[in-house]
Amino acid sequence: MSETRRLPAPVPPGGTIGILGGGQLGRMLALAAARLGLKTHIYSPPNEDAPAFQVSDAQTQAAFDGAAALTSFAEACDAVTFEWENVPVTSVEHIARTRPIFPSARTLGVTQDRLFEKRLVHSLGLKTAPFANVETATDARSAVAETGTPSILKTRRMGYDGKGQAKIRSVDDALQAFERFHAAPCIVEGFVDFAFEASVVAARGLDGSFVAYDPPENIHGDHILRQSIVPSRLTDAQMKEAKAIAKGIADALDYVGVLAVELFVMTDGALLVNEIAPRVHNSGHWTIDACLVSQFENHIRAVAGWPLGTTERHSDAVMENLIGDEAADWAALAAKGGALHLYGKSEIRPGRKMGHVTYLKSKID
Amino acid sequence: MSETRRLPAPVPPGGTIGILGGGQLGRMLALAAARLGLKTHIYSPPNEDAPAFQVSDAQTQAAFDGAAALTSFAEACDAVTFEWENVPVTSVEHIARTRPIFPSARTLGVTQDRLFEKRLVHSLGLKTAPFANVETATDARSAVAETGTPSILKTRRMGYDGKGQAKIRSVDDALQAFERFHAAPCIVEGFVDFAFEASVVAARGLDGSFVAYDPPENIHGDHILRQSIVPSRLTDAQMKEAKAIAKGIADALDYVGVLAVELFVMTDGALLVNEIAPRVHNSGHWTIDACLVSQFENHIRAVAGWPLGTTERHSDAVMENLIGDEAADWAALAAKGGALHLYGKSEIRPGRKMGHVTYLKSKID
Numbered sequence: 001m002s003e004t005r006r007l008p009a010p011v012p013p014g015g016t017i018g019i020l021g022g023g024q025l026g027r028m029l030a031l032a033a034a035r036l037g038l039k040t041h042i043y044s045p046p047n048e049d050a051p052a053f054q055v056s057d058a059q060t061q062a063a064f065d066g067a068a069a070l071t072s073f074a075e076a077c078d079a080v081t082f083e084w085e086n087v088p089v090t091s092v093e094h095i096a097r098t099r100p101i102f103p104s105a106r107t108l109g110v111t112q113d114r115l116f117e118k119r120l121v122h123s124l125g126l127k128t129a130p131f132a133n134v135e136t137a138t139d140a141r142s143a144v145a146e147t148g149t150p151s152i153l154k155t156r157r158m159g160y161d162g163k164g165q166a167k168i169r170s171v172d173d174a175l176q177a178f179e180r181f182h183a184a185p186c187i188v189e190g191f192v193d194f195a196f197e198a199s200v201v202a203a204r205g206l207d208g209s210f211v212a213y214d215p216p217e218n219i220h221g222d223h224i225l226r227q228s229i230v231p232s233r234l235t236d237a238q239m240k241e242a243k244a245i246a247k248g249i250a251d252a253l254d255y256v257g258v259l260a261v262e263l264f265v266m267t268d269g270a271l272l273v274n275e276i277a278p279r280v281h282n283s284g285h286w287t288i289d290a291c292l293v294s295q296f297e298n299h300i301r302a303v304a305g306w307p308l309g310t311t312e313r314h315s316d317a318v319m320e321n322l323i324g325d326e327a328a329d330w331a332a333l334a335a336k337g338g339a340l341h342l343y344g345k346s347e348i349r350p351g352r353k354m355g356h357v358t359y360l361k362s363k364i365d
Numbered sequence: 366m367s368e369t370r371r372l373p374a375p376v377p378p379g380g381t382i383g384i385l386g387g388g389q390l391g392r393m394l395a396l397a398a399a400r401l402g403l404k405t406h407i408y409s410p411p412n413e414d415a416p417a418f419q420v421s422d423a424q425t426q427a428a429f430d431g432a433a434a435l436t437s438f439a440e441a442c443d444a445v446t447f448e449w450e451n452v453p454v455t456s457v458e459h460i461a462r463t464r465p466i467f468p469s470a471r472t473l474g475v476t477q478d479r480l481f482e483k484r485l486v487h488s489l490g491l492k493t494a495p496f497a498n499v500e501t502a503t504d505a506r507s508a509v510a511e512t513g514t515p516s517i518l519k520t521r522r523m524g525y526d527g528k529g530q531a532k533i534r535s536v537d538d539a540l541q542a543f544e545r546f547h548a549a550p551c552i553v554e555g556f557v558d559f560a561f562e563a564s565v566v567a568a569r570g571l572d573g574s575f576v577a578y579d580p581p582e583n584i585h586g587d588h589i590l591r592q593s594i595v596p597s598r599l600t601d602a603q604m605k606e607a608k609a610i611a612k613g614i615a616d617a618l619d620y621v622g623v624l625a626v627e628l629f630v631m632t633d634g635a636l637l638v639n640e641i642a643p644r645v646h647n648s649g650h651w652t653i654d655a656c657l658v659s660q661f662e663n664h665i666r667a668v669a670g671w672p673l674g675t676t677e678r679h680s681d682a683v684m685e686n687l688i689g690d691e692a693a694d695w696a697a698l699a700a701k702g703g704a705l706h707l708y709g710k711s712e713i714r715p716g717r718k719m720g721h722v723t724y725l726k727s728k729i730d
Contacts, residue, residue, distance in 0.1 A: 013695050013707045031396055034420045037695070037707025037720065054422040055399045289657060292704045292725055307700040314725055315679050330378050330402070335672040339657045342378045342402025355402065360657055360679055 007206050008100040010305035011078040013037030016057065017300060018077030018099070020064065020091070022050025024343035024353060025083035025280050028288070030055045032296035038304060043073050051344035052083075064091050074099045081257060081303045085111055085278050086158055102206075102256035102303045103278045110253065111278045114156045114187050121273045124248045128273050129264065130190035140174045140188070147190035153177045156185040165223070192272060194264035198232050200246040201284035203298040204255045206305045211298065212243040213291065213311045215263070216319075218283050224351065228283045228319040230290070234265065241271055249276060258299035260284060282321065282353070289339040289358040290317035316361040327354035372571050373465040375670035376443040378402030381422065382665060383442030383464070385429065385456070387415025389708035389718060390448035390645050393653070395420045397661035403669060408438050416709035417448075429456050439464045446622060446668040450476055450643050451523055467571075467621035467668045468643045475618065476643045479521045479552050486638045489613045493638050494629065495555035505539045505553070512555035518542045521550040527588025557637060559629035563597050565611040566649035568663040569620045571670045576663065577608040578656065578676045580628070581684075583648050589716065593648045593684040595655070599630065606636055614641060623664035625649060647686065647718070654704040654723040655682035681726040692719035 011017065017033050019026045022044030030040040030052050039057035044050035046061050053059045058076060062069030065088050073095075074080060080101040082092070085108065092105040110116045118128050132143035134153065144151065153174050155164035166177035168188065178186060197220065202212035217232030218225055234242065246261045260281030262274040284295035293301075293309030301308055322333070327348060333340050342355040376382065382398050384391045387409030395405040395417050404422035409415035411426050418424045423441060427434030430453050438460075439445060445466040447457070450473065457470040475481045483493050497508035499518065509516065518539055520529035531542035533553065543551060562585065567577035582597030583590055599607065611626045625646030627639040649660035658666075658674030666673055687698070690713060698705050707720040 010696065013692075014709065014711065027399070031399055031420075034392070034396055034709065035704075035706050036699075037709045039419050039709070054404050055396075055420050057419040292654060292702075292723075301699065307696065309699070310702055327378075331375065331672065334401075334666065334674070337657075337675055339400075341400050344379065344399065344402045344404070346379065358657075 008079065008305055011038065015039065015078040015304070016041050016076065017303060018043060018073055018080035018095075019052065019056075019083055020080065020087050021083035022048065022052040022059075023083060024051060024345075026050075026052035027055055027343060028285075028294075028296045028341075029081070029083060029280065029300060032294060033300045035297060036300060036304075036306070038300065041073065041077050043069075049346050051346075054344050064088055067094060070094050071098070079303050079305070081299065083279060100303075100305075103259070104254070104256070107253045107255055107278050111276050112157055113185075114154060114159070114275075115185070117276055118187070118273075120252060121249070121276075124252055126245055126248065126273050127270060129192045131187045134174075134178060134186040134188055136183075137175055137178065140178045140186075141171050143188035144168060144171050144174045147188050149173075150191050152189045152191070153181070153186050154189060155181050156187055192264050193267065194272070195267045196233060196265050197274070198234055198242065198263045198265050198271075199228075199281065199283040200242045200261045200263065201258060201281055201287065201295050202243065202246040202250060202261070203258045203295070203302050203308050203311075204250040205302050205308045206256055208251075209308055210247050210250060211308045211311045212246055213284060213287055213295065214313055215239055215242045216283050216286065218262070222351070224321070224323060224353075225282045226321055226323075228286055230286055230313065230317050235269075238265070238269065238271060245271060245273060249273075257302045258284070258295050282356075283319075285341070285356050286317040286319040286358050287311075287313075288341070290315045290360060318359045318361070320357050320359070321353060322355040322357065324348055324350045324352055324354065333357060373444065373670060376403065380404065380443040380669070381406050381441065382669060383408060383438055383445035383460075384417065384421075384448055385445065385452050386448035387413065387417040387424075388448060389416060389710075391415075391417035392420055392708060393650075393659075393661045393706075394446070394448060394645065394665060397659060398665045400662065401665060401669075401671070403665065406438065406442050408434075414711050416711075419709050429453055432459060435459050436463070444668050444670070446664065448644060465668075465670075468624070469619070469621070472618045472620060472643050476641050477522055478550075479519060479524070480550070482641055483552070483638075485617060486614070486641075489617055491610055491613065491638050492635060494557045496552045499539075499543060499551040499553055501548075502540055502543065505543045505551075506536050508553035509533060509536050509539045512553050514538075515556050517554045517556070518546070518551050519554060520546050521552055530588070557629050558632065559637070560632045561598060561630050562639070563599055563607065563628045563630050563636075564593075564646065564648040565607045565626045565628065566623060566646055566652065566660050567608065567611040567615060567626070568623045568660070568667050568673050568676075569612075569615040570667050570673045571621055573616075574673055575612050575615060576673045576676045577611055578649060578652055578660065579678055580604055580607045581648050581651065583627070587716070589686070589688060589718075590647045591686055591688075593651055595651060595678065595682050600634075603630070603634065603636060610636060610638065614638075622667045623649070623660050647721075648684075650706070650721050651682040651684040651723050652676075652678075653706070655680045655725060683724045683726070685722050685724070686718060687720040687722065689713055689715045689717055689719065698722060
C-alpha cells in the first residue's frame, strides 16, 4: 500500500491544482487553495454554470470526456482532483497517465456504484441498511421480498439529492420504478428506523495520515441537506466509532483527499453506513468557520501532498443551506449575524444550492 | 453628511467590485468578496507582481494614472475600492465620476499627507507625537528645535514600512536627510516613550454605521509589523477610547470601508494617534481566522453598500507575519498547527511580506 507507492513530490506554493467541476465545491476548494498560495485551474463542461471560474487562475471549458482538452488541462496542472463524484472514471485514468490525480480512479469506480460501495462496506465488517441488487424484473421481485416494504429503489449510478430514487410499497411499485429508470441497474434498500443522521468528514494524506472532524448531525428535507449541527447527539464512543468507520473505508481505498461517510444512527446506538462521498461534502461546510483548517483546505493539502491540517473545532456551529429562493433576501441574511456564503451562481432555481450560513456558538456560551 | 448624501444602491450578489492594486491585500479582499457571491476586477500596474489576479474574475494591467484604462475598468465594475493608500487622488476622482468609489478622494487627500493627517487628528482633539512641518532647510532647523532630538524626519507623502524616514540626532542630521529626500515636504516627529503599540481596525458603512474589532497589540521589527496579538494589554477603558478615536476619525472623513488607526500607548495610559491607514491593515489579518466576519469582508460589505458584519472574536489570536525567507519552509509551517496564509507572490525577496500565520487560543483554554 502506501509504503511501497512512489509518492509524487508535494506541489509547492505557486503550483497549480486542477479541479474537475466548477460548482460551489470547486469554488470553495479554489478559495482554500488560494489561502495556501496555490493556483487553481478549473475544468467545467460547456453550458454549465461554473462559479468556480470567477475565483481561479485558469479555466478550461470542455466536456468531461474530451481527451484532448483533458490532456492539455493535465499538462497545465501539477496535481488534479475533482469536486463531483460522477466524473467519468476513464477521464480520471486519462489524467492519471501524466499527473497525480486524487482520489483515484479505483476509488471512483467503487463509489460511483451503490452496489460496489455497499459490498466494500460489508467487506470491512461494517453495517448498512438491508439491500439487494436489481438488474432484471425478476431481481426486482426477489429484492422486494428480501428487504420488505416500504423500501427504496435507487439507481446504482448517477444519483444525488434524491434523484434516481423511488419509494416502493409493493412489488408493482418496484417494477414500475425500475421501468421508469429504463431498467438501469438498481438496488432496493430496506427502510431503516434511524434516530437521526450524521456524517464523518475526514481526510487521508498521501502518506496515509488520517484526520477527521467531529461528526455533525444532519437534517434533510426533500432529500436535500438543510442543516448540519455540531456537536451532534452522538456519544463519545459513537464519535470514535464513526471516525474509525471512515478510517477503515479510507484505508481500504488507499484514499487521498477528503471523504464523507453518511451514517444512520439507530435507536439502539448502532451506526449504519448510508453513503460514501469521495469528495468534500455539504455536511462539512461548517468547518470553514468553526475550524482553523476547513475540509476544503485539508482536501487541497492532501491532493498537493502537504501535511494535513488540524481538524479541531474552536466553536460549536450550525450550518444552514440556502436553497433556491432562500438566497433571494441576501441583505437580510447579511444582517443576521452568521457567516454568509453565497456561491456566485448566475440564477436562483428551485432546489438549487445557492449558499449557506454558518452560525457559531462559542464554546464558552 | 450621510443623511443628505444620495446613497448608491447596494451591489447585489453577482455584481463586481473593482479593486485598485493587486497585492496581498487585494487578494484577500477578492477572497472575501467571493464568499459573498461578488465578483472582483483587479487593476494593477504592469510589471508589478499581482497575486490578486489569480483569484479574481477580471484583470486590468495598466498604470494607476491611465485615464482610458481607468474609464473601462470603472465601466466594468459596480463599485470600486483600493488596497493601496497611495493610489493617485486624481485617479480616484476620475472613477468617482461614473462609479461609487470608497474610501473617497477627499479621504485619500488627507491620509496621503502626514501633515494633513495629523492636523485632522488634532482638530478632533486627539493627541499625536509632537511634530513640525518641514518645507525648507529653515523649517528643518526650527522643527528640530521644536520637537527636540532624537526625532524622525519623515517625507509627508509615499512612506510605508519605514521607507522615507530618517532618525535625527541633530540639526545637521535633519538637513542631510531633508536633502537626501530631495527636499520633498517632510515632517519632523518627536520620539515618544510609548509602552507598546496597538491599532484599531474598524469599518464604517455607507449609512454611517460603525463597528470596530478589539484592538490588537502590535510588535514591529525593522519598521515592519511582526506580530499582532489579541487581546492586547489595553484596559477596557483604553479599548473603548481606542474605538472612539477610530469612530471620530471615520465620522470626520465621512469614511466608507475599513480603516486602521495605529496608536502609541503611553506609559501613563494616554493613546496617541500614530498613523491612519485608509484601507484593510496588516494588524487586522487575524480577523480572518478569529472572527466570523473578517476585516476584508467588512470592507467589501461597506464598499458594496451591504450591512456591516459582526466584529466579535470567537478566539484569542496571535498573527505572525512571514517576511522574506521565513516563508521558504512552507511545509514545516503547514505542519505547525496554525492557519497558514501564503500570498501567491512569484518570488521571495528580503523584507517582502510573503504570508502570515494565525495561531488561535480558544477562549476556554
